[in-house]
Amino acid sequence: MNYITFNSIQTKKMGRKIAQEILKRPLDKKAIVIGLIGDLGGGKTTFLQGFAKGLRIKNKILSPTFVLMKKFKIRENSHSNSYKFATFYHLDCYRIKKPKEILGIGFEEIIKNPHNIVVIEWADRIKKILPKESLIIRFKFINQNTRKILFNP
Numbered sequence: 001m002n003y004i005t006f007n008s009i010q011t012k013k014m015g016r017k018i019a020q021e022i023l024k025r026p027l028d029k030k031a032i033v034i035g036l037i038g039d040l041g042g043g044k045t046t047f048l049q050g051f052a053k054g055l056r057i058k059n060k061i062l063s064p065t066f067v068l069m070k071k072f073k074i075r076e077n078s079h080s081n082s083y084k085f086a087t088f089y090h091l092d093c094y095r096i097k098k099p100k101e102i103l104g105i106g107f108e109e110i111i112k113n114p115h116n117i118v119v120i121e122w123a124d125r126i127k128k129i130l131p132k133e134s135l136i137i138r139f140k141f142i143n144q145n146t147r148k149i150l151f152n153p
């Protein structure tokens, strides 16, 4: 599936919708992992700002320039009593040189836990250790305000 957005608000809205869909999913055996790939300034972090909103996370989502990973608590869904997703992890692999660096911060444990939602910017840099069933979203810079967003390209 391909989409075009014409401003950052539309990209944020798309992120929010995807998060809301994910919250409806039944619990899996492992974490939900989404890999964001594509151009610098393509809108990966912008998408994640909407995504976090969809998870009802109040914290600001920033480009974790010097931080490899940020962890956020997902508030319980008021519409259901069933406990599903507890923690959202935002990883940015832009600066990593070897997938091994990610293993050093407990990546394998994080992606094992079905209560986690893990979104990884520059996921193509850790292809080797990315779960095969991850959803991949590619961001293409078309022009100043236009982006193409491709799901499982």
Ligand SMILES: Nc1ncnc2c1ncn2[C@@H]1O[C@H](COP(=O)(O)OP(=O)(O)OP(=O)(O)O)[C@@H](O)[C@H]1O
Binding pocket: 005, 006, 007, 008, 009, 010, 011, 038, 039, 040, 041, 042, 043, 044, 045, 046, 047, 063, 121, 139, 144, 145, 146, 147
């Ligand atoms: N349609 C659009 N969708 C998303 N962002 C847009 C759009 N139009 C303009 N922008 C702007 O483009 C920039 C996208 O930056 P963002 O940090 O989200 O990209 P990124 O893919 O995370 O980059 P990086 O690879 O550096 O992490 C923002 O300043 C945003 O306001």
Ligand SMILES: [Mg+2]
Binding pocket: 044, 045, 046, 063, 121
């Ligand atoms: Mg970014």
